[in-house]
Each structure stands twice: as C-alpha cells, then as structure tokens.
Amino acid sequence: MTRFAMGFEPAAARRSWWAVWLAGVAGLCLGAAALFAQGLDPSALLRPATDTWPTYNGDYSGRRYSPLDQINAANIGALTLAWVYRARGAEIKSTPLEVNGILYFTAPDNVWAVDARYGREIWHYHRPSEGDHIGHRGVAMYGEWLYFTTPDAHLVSLRARDGRVRWDRELADPKLGYFSTMAPLVVRNHVIVGVSGDVTDIPGFLDAVDPATGELQWRWYVEPAPGEPGSETWPRNSDAIRHGGGMTWMTGTYDPELNLLYWGTGNPNPVLAGQARPGDNLYTCSIVALNPDTGKLVWYFQPSPHDVHDWDAVETPVLFDAPFGGEPRKLLAQASRNGFFFVLDRTNGRHLLTAPFIDTNWTAGIDSRGRPIRNPDMDPRPDGALVEPASDGATNWMSPSFDPQTGLFYVDARRVFSIFYLTATGKPEGWAGRDRGLWANSTIRAIDYRTGRIVWDHETGPGENSAGILTTAGHLLFTADNEDNLLALDPATGKTLWHLNVNDRLSGSPMTYELDGRQYVLMAAGDTLYAWSLPAGAAAP
Amino acid sequence: MRRWIGSGARGRGDRRVRALPYACGVVAGLTAFSWMLAQAASSGPAERGRRQFQQSCGFCHGADATGARGPDLVRSKVVAHDVNGNLIGEVIRNGRPDKGMPALPLSADQIRDVAAFLHERAREALASNRVPAVYPLARLLTGKAEAGKAYFSGAGGCNACHSPGGDLAHVASKYPPLELEARMLYPRGAQPASVTVTLASGEQVSGRLLHLDEFMVSLREASGWYRSFPRDRVKVEVRDPLAAHEALLGRLTQDDLHNLFAYLETLR
Incomplete structure (x- = not known):
C-alpha cells in the first residue's frame, strides 16, 4: 500500500492497484460510511482523496506533496484570492484539516471551523488555560470528533459539527512543566499524542488513547526504564535518566504496510549541561519506529547523540519509496535541526546517508553508524562558545516536503550563529544556560536524497525563517520568504514563479484541496488565512 | 554609578x-x-527558609535542595503543587517513615519559610533558560589579552575598520561584558548598509538601504526622500559595513573569541 502511496509508480500500475484496493476496501467502508456520516472514516487516511486534507501532513507519509495540478506552473500567474479569514490577533501556525468542505485549524486555546469554499466561520471554540502558549499545530479527526491539545497538557475531544466538548483529559501534570502544542495523529483506533516542556527536567513520552473515551491504550517513555536496553546510555547511580527530557512535540508519520509509527524526539535535560548525563542519552534527539498497537520500540536512530544544544530531532520523518544505491527502497528522510540530512531504510532503521544540508561548525566528522560526532570544543561553557547553528537550529518545525516528480527533498534552512553560555553553578537543572543569537540568514534548499547534494538554493532573507513547504503535481512549490512575500517556486530549479507581499510572516505550512472541481491553496500569514485559487469559472488548461 | x-x-x-x-x-x-x-x-521568608532548610533538611536533601541522600526537591511534584506550605508542611510534620524520613518539629512559620525557599529554588530552575543580564566578567575573562591584541591587528583584520585609540577607546566602559562580547562578534544595527541603484538609463540613485528582497529595493536618499525600484530592472550594489563581521563568524575559533574579548576588556 505505502509503496504505491508514497513512491514513484507507473500510472498503469497505479490504476490496476486502485481497482484492487477499491474492491477490497469498498465493502469495509460501506458499513463505516453510515457510522461516520460527514466525519472522517479513519480508513480514508490510508489513501486521502484530493477533496480532503484529513491529517496534519495531509497523509501518513509526511511528504506534503499533493497530486492536485489544476493550479500549475503554466497558470500560476492567474492565481487570485478566493477568500480571506482573520483569526483576530491569534497567530496561525497550524495546518488546517479539510474534511467534507469544512476547515479545522487552531492557535493555542482556540479551534476554528470555517467553510472551506467561502471562508465563513462555522464555529469557534475557546478554552483559556495556564501553560506555555508558544504555538499550536492543529487538530486530528476520527469519525465526527476532533482531538485538540492544550497549553495545560490536556487532550480535548470536540464534536466536529458544533465544537462542543465531548471529553477533556489531562495528558500530563502542567504543574511539572508539561504542555502540548502538537496535532495528534490517528492510526486506526489509536489517537497518538505527544507532549512538550523542556524548561523543567521531566521525562518525555508518547501516548496512544482510545478515540471514543480518551483512555490510555499505551504510553512509550522516551527514557528506557533502568536495566532496559538504552538505559546504559545514561549514568548509573543517578536520577539523570528519570529527568532526561525528550519531548514528542511534532506529529510523526506512519507506514500502514509495515505497521510502523515513526516519531522524532526532543533534546535531553538539563538542556545545555551534559556533564551530569554522560552517554548518548537514548532515546532523546532520536527517530524511533514504534508498533502503533503496543507502543513497543522496533528500531531507533539518533541524529544527535548526547545533545547539549537543544537540537530536537522532531522534524518530520518523511517516508517515500524510491531507488537508493540501484535498488528500490522504503526510505525515511529527515532534515534535522542539527543541520544534517539523514536517509534511513525505514523497514529496519539501517542508516544509508548522512550529509550536511547547511554549514555547521559543531562536528568532528561522522561516525560509522552515520551519526555526527560532537566536537566538545563547541559545547556550551561559562565563558561562551560560538556555535553554528544556534539553539533554534538549522531548521525547525516548518514542514519539509518530498516531491516524487523531481525526486528532491526540500527544507527551509538557515545559517545561524549564537554564543552558548553554561550559566549553572552547582547541580545543573532546567536549561542551565542559554545561547544569545548573533546573526542569521535563511534559504530554501533542494536536496538530492541519493547523495545529499544541494541541487538548488533559494535565499529567503536575513533572520530566521518560519515557513513550511508544500509541493504539488502542478510543478509548484509553495512557501514564503522572511520579507512577508508568499512564494510559488519551480521545484526543479527554485526559480520564483509567483509572489505576493502580504505584510506578515508565514509561520505555518501551506496545504491544498479541491472542492467542486476547484483547487484551493491555503497559506496563513500572521492571524490571516488566505485561500488562493484560479478565478472562478476559469477553465483549467 | x-x-x-x-x-x-x-x-x-x-x-x-x-x-x-x-x-x-x-x-x-x-x-x-x-x-x-x-x-x-x-x-525575607525565602532567605529565612534557606537557613532553616540547611539546618533541618540540608543533610539529606542537599544545602541547595538538589538532593543528596534524599531526593532532589527542586524537581519535586509535592513542591510543584504546594501552596504556601500546605503540602510541604504535611511531609515535614509527618515525615515519610516508609522512606526513612523522620517527622520534624518545625513551627507553622518555619514551614512557610522553608516552602518559600523551595519555591524560589524551583523558580530559579525555571528561569535557567536565560543568561542573567548581570553576568560576572570574571567568568568571561578566560582568554589572553596579548593574543587577542595580536589577532586584532593580525589574522582577525579588525584594524582595517577599528582602532583601540579611536572608535574603540573606552569601549569596555561603554557596554556590560555580555553586550560587549555580542557586539564584538556582530554589532547588529550598529551601522546601516548603504546602496547604489543603477537604472536602465544609467542614472544612479544612492542612499541608506531600507529594504531589500528578491523583488524590490528601497532606500532613503540624503534629501530624506524614500525611493523604491523593482529588482529586475535595476542593478543593485549594497555596501554593508558589517560584512567583515559576518565573514569572521565562520572563522573564529573559541580561543580567538576569548582572546579578542579579553583584549577589548582592557580598553577601559
């Protein structure tokens, strides 16, 4: 299934496979259709229709590539506004879901349902809360229900038709420093949900909860229990492993054929002080493959062993099937916050490629397992260490994209320098220091996944970027620069095909859907959601 | 002062x-x-609490409450949920016999003070993701001023634009140490970039650069008037006086950085 959903496949094979798939699934869906009415049958997530965007990344692969091509490189110049929706002061960093003509998107404490054709608000849910309001990525949907995480680390289930609360469960104790910003992921009858919070030294975990009741199905702790495999990467006779951090704050991806869930984990704690936690500190700053039914770890790969710079490895683990080394492979690729691009065999976690996607100064080479080797000269210190990249990283939450038409992986990257000060005296706790930013410059980069070679580079201006990326079958790449311009680029060359100054930053990721034969591309800048399409009635070439 | x-x-x-x-x-x-x-x-209560804590609890929990024989209380769930000693007091008065902690005969006031101290310790950990505005100079002064001076006029090439007796005279008195270190590396906004735009006609327009992106450039002329131009129809030449700092960021070793800083700190 995923081989076809995610890879390069001849059109004929795709059609014949579709026939088999439809025959097999139709029977199952008939019964479910009545049950889910205008909601979302979770089996639809296996092959999202082009009139929906039913999960954070659009589909399980995390490629953020849409097969829609009505808006394309030939007609992009005619792009016009279909409608605008303003969230009145709330910065929209989330990716909207679109199901049955309704958009669902978020900001901390807020969920909106908006008509996907006309931009009219259907309902708005507001739940004031304590906790960190740094941002919010969006909701998940199962049947007629939405799943929304909160700054006080709750998971709230809302009825999609009117935004009424069905239940509201605490995921983790907010008094200990937990909060949650991520968009949960639905896999069959599991709602997979993660947590944030690295200011206090609390353990990270990933939960699966029952979609109907919110009851816990399993919890996977980022730190193994003492004595379990991985615990040897923490000091013995110390409480470090129980306070090791590793937050699960970005939405992962899923391969239905392998039945594996892929998730990135955050930095270890105390954040900048590694001396109290010698060792690799598994499974922080890692990409892990879990069984979604049991929460058991199947394999792992660690982009930043023993991190001391806050370089979470939570960036989307993107899944695609493509040739590598002359053979068709099931791949997983991540452009990680530490500045390195990793390609793995996602069936077993075997490392295939490590390559820098931007300049960094913190490594002393790559080890035999494909992991960057930390240069201790670049560790935070009381008198300051000049390091590239800064703690915000060479990239961050902004969505990357993989375009099967070009075979290129796209990342919103930046060069950024800062000085890391280790300020703790006595036993380090919490962050135990901080970096002070000096200079940054941003760029969109296209990476050849087979070699790590940068195929093109499109500068997006001084400072740190925040725009995610969408590619489409219309030979378009949607993103934005640091100067308030929304952009459509040629994914093959990086050349600009369309732009518009909207006087605010894109801080989320673009998404697209087609309704009544009309394709829409949505991009949120600041508190405003813009829906772009071709002029109504214009015939698509 | x-x-x-x-x-x-x-x-x-x-x-x-x-x-x-x-x-x-x-x-x-x-x-x-x-x-x-x-x-x-x-x-205040937190300071009184510190003394009380060190006397009554420090032996097991460490003088700074980060744990010794007993657990780290800065990261304690009881402390996180406590309000004015309501939960901490219970533990102090009753002890934790199952874990070997005896009950302690502290008064209600003493318990409130100990609670105030523990909450302050937790707040300090929460605030540890910032570099304190007042940062001890002694901690930053790990380099050799003589080596920094040599770098200034040698490999660093700083003397191409700066001089210790001119623009940098008394620079260490002008800025707090952390600020001086950051400005030494990249003095953001210290000097604006200037730009010359050449139009198709050959006419040149110069001024202070206001905005530059892929599509347009804008500037303020000496007259004070604003001008803007499309990038695809003009030639743009930017002079950024901070370009040398930008280049230096990629070249400096940690030793260069600390030596250079030690040298600038001598310019008082």
Missing part, C-alpha cells in the same frame, strides 16, 4: 552644576532602594 556621572558630565560646563544635585538624589534613592531589596532578600 559614580564613575558614569563623573565621566558623562565632564565637559558640559555649567550644566554639570545643575545636574549634580539631581543626580545625587537619584543615586541616593537607588542606593536606598537596593539596600532595601538586599535587606528584604536577607531577612
């Missing part, structure tokens, strides 16, 4: 005379205020 008034007022003639009583008043006020703060800190 006093040094600032002295040097700042020098050379301003009789204005110094009028400013002096006012300045003295401000200094006296500030001194009194900081004294009051210091008194509050040394006699």
